[in-house]
Amino acid sequence: MDHGTADSEPRRSGSFSCRSSANSSLRRRSISLSAAVPVHIDDDIESGIVSEAGDIGDRALHSNRHSESGSLRFSVDHALQHGVAAPTSKDTLLDLNGYCSRDPPTMNTISPVSPLPDEIFSPLSTDAIVCSEDKKQDNKIELPKLLDYALCLIHLAVFGILGVLTRYVLQKLFGPGVADLTSDENILYLDLPSNMVGSFLMGWFGIVFKADICAVSDYLAIGLTTGYLGSLTTFSGWNQKMLELTVDGHWVLAVLGFLVARGFRWLLTRQDVSTGSGTSSSSSNWRVDSCKRHLAVMVVLILMLGLLWGVSGELLKREFSSGSSGAQLWLACFVGPPGVWIRWFLARLNGRGLGRAGLFKWVPFGTLIANVSAACIMAALSTVKKEVNSQTCDTVATGIQLGFLGCLSTVSTFIAEFNAMRESKHPWRANAYALITIFISFGLGILIYSVPVWTKGYG
Known part of the structure; x- marks a missing residue:
């Protein structure tokens, strides 16, 4: 702040x-x-x-x-x-x-x-x-509640889809067939580049250029951080790759994979906050500070969302029968926005604590619930894919994992919270929060995914 x-x-x-x-x-x-x-x-x-x-x-x-x-x-x-x-x-x-x-x-x-x-x-x-x-904040127009919500949701949807597309591109760029640096078989999992890039960009959008982004539009700030970076990074995909390593007997690699979060925190804090120059006078022309401008932005974003969904729908129809990764991506673009919206609504629980007394206020329960639930559903869908073992099931389940669950869970927010706790008067809370999130997600994942795979001997 x-x-x-x-x-x-x-x-x-x-x-x-x-x-x-x-x-x-x-x-x-x-x-x-x-x-x-x-x-x-x-x-x-x-x-x-x-x-x-x-x-x-x-x-x-x-x-x-x-x-x-x-x-x-x-x-x-x-x-x-x-x-x-x-x-x-x-x-x-x-x-x-x-x-x-x-x-x-x-x-x-x-x-x-x-x-x-x-x-x-x-x-x-x-x-x-x-x-x-500042004075400019006081001059900002107060919008009707319905328009306020609509602007938030449309920003989250559009930027969430862009986050899914970027994550997919990074998977392909660094994965087998191109750079060949990441794969499903080792600690350098497919979502590692997107998690690293997202954590790095969070430092820029959340620290260095925060004032400049807010000067243009608060909704743009929400779209870039919660929408784009929250969807670019995924905790559930990270957790699932570690579960798959345990199924193959690579327990040490799985444990080391979770320690990669230290690197995400390092990326997050490398930016120099003193470089943030705040709001320049030239940015006033771009400021969305009137009802007309808000409506104009909303119309543009609705058209963008319609275009993204329209193209995704047409390409999904063409490629669904082939079961290609493209079909999974286009389905992910459809189901991604609801994941962002749910995470955004769950975030209201952060800072509230438990019960009327507000116990354990230091635990971001909204983010915790989003990450743990997404990790559990991800594990369940992976088990279903093993059990059904059909092309259609694989396409649908993978699309939901890539889109909905990838957007519901987030690493960038998790690391931001972890870093804030490390910088607080009680740094031990950072490790406690990380252990709670990882142990619950990983433990339930073992019961939901690893145990069925071991007992039924899925290939």
Whole structure:
């Protein structure tokens, strides 16, 4: 999140300007912090923010969901700059996710005691990237809720399909027959290049050029990160390749394959955040800041989606009977968008914790559920392919795996969350989160895929 720019406009002393979380709440206002004012942040609130380093889904978009807990927008610039105590009444407690809420954990004051740890504000937000608060943010038009949702979903769909196509191209480019660097037979699995590229690009789109992308359109930021990069990278495909290695008895390679995630984190953090120049004056002409421009963008994207689906449908009809990889790809383009949408909706669980008490807020349950469920369904479909062993079943199952499940699961968000936890006050949580995700996915995968293959002796 952008936290290095303080609001220069004067505010009344000790006041918190709150406004209702309406449809434009997609553009969450960052908490502007003065570098000269150290503050102390409650650990429980930090946990919630760190777990939202990846996705927050449609939570910031849907005003009704916020109203359930009395959530309100707010600005704390003046309080932070002047050491003003935050309100701690039952109805309005400070929530550093960007809202005044009735329910979040109590934080009695904003006290100039210790410096604000940079780690609680992750530089990444792969679902609803937020930009620093400025005058231009306040001038953005508030769109009707239905149009807000439609814009998000159409961006996710189009960029999700582009992510599927890029992942397929990278599989073919680095796989057998071309570069011959990856295969299903070793630790360098077919989806490794796409996972590496996606993690690398997340650093650029999520850190270096984040402000510039937000200056053009918040929906573009969602499309690029959650839609494109989330679909370009796939956790379920990664997990399945490790399961297939265990079936062949290559347990050591399977374990080493999971350690490749360390390399993804390295790629994610190589960019220099100081190179982000923010919004330049020349970008104002490209800013989508009116209802007309939003509608124009939506029309263009609808035409693109129609073209992508139309071409995919025609090519699928031609190649389906052949059972070629092309047929699997065109089917994947049809079923990919629902996977992105489900992941986006599940992301609302990130930063919420369990139950009314919000236990384990530091665990991004939305991403965890998306990755684990996709890995389990992927394993189940692989078992079905072994059992049925027909061309039609193989085409349909592989298309669903490549499209729907590849878009439902994500490595880029997983690594972004892992990195945020490593940079927090509790770095052990990163390893705990990784182990929870991998052990559950891999353990259930063994029961769903490996055990049936071993017991029935599938070839």
